[in-house]
Amino acid sequence: MKKLTHIRLFVPAVLLIYAFTGCVSEPVPSFTADQTTITEGGTVQFTDQSTNNPATWLWNFEGATPSASKEQNPLVSYAREGEYSVSLEVRNRGGSNLITKHNYITVKAPTTDLIFRNKTYTEVLITLGGIEKNIPAGQEVTYHEVVGKSVTFNAETSGTTAEGSILGVELGWSFSIELNGGVVTQDLNVGTDFFFLYITNNGTHVLSPLEINDGSAEIHTENVSVPADGVKYQIGYYHAWEETQVRGYYEDDPEYCTYWNHNEHFFFPNSINQCVNLSNSFKKSAWTGAVRSTGGVEAGHLLPAGPYMPEAVPVEGVIQYFAKRR
Structure with missing residues (x-):
């Protein structure tokens, strides 16, 4: 009888355990x-999509903050570029299961649209990330979706004017720009150490060649012709030094030239993107019969007329005479 009593007590216990455990299915982990x-x-x-009623959640986030969470639907952040895995383990009375999605999250470095505005008087060749672009004077170009927090670029004037002349000193830039993940604008300016030279020949003699002595031992000789047509011609960039002198020789009488001396016939505006326009005219002197050169000068800097077009600002006029070639 004791044995039968023991059996009756044992069987309901097994059934009771089954009632509480056997009908609970293991959770199936899933997330988005x-x-x-x-x-x-x-x-x-992250949003839990697990089935079979999980009771607890354990997340692990590679490369994220926080790196782990017990919340059902956690929010995490990623600070560095890379590909990162995510895992979720869910548990209930029926058991536990784990799912891992490898390289599930891709984190990219921020991208920036970088705009270069050419505020010089010549075309500029710019190189960024191995990609070269030409920027005409007074215009701009955009590099789209530049990756990184900073970037180094190189740029140089091609020495080519709007008229196609390759004259003067070639200028260059090279430095880093901080990027912000949005839009960054970089102006290309020329400092007060240089000036851009224009010549307007209102006289009767074609001027060729031109000589620009910028105060150094070297004299720039430009084998170009400036016609006597009253048109303002672009010449190029030169050093803006106190001793700067510009000479234009008469093409038909090379023993003579017209010349302009700094601080005597023209002055530098001492502003970024400065330019000087030297002009002259010729007439007969009634009492000597000699040819005299009457010169004028205007100087200025690049102004944003329209988007970024150059414009010279008049300063004052001067008189200077012809000279015999040295």
């Missing part, structure tokens, strides 16, 4: 993210 590709510093909202 509101975005799987973000930029550095971005956040991702």
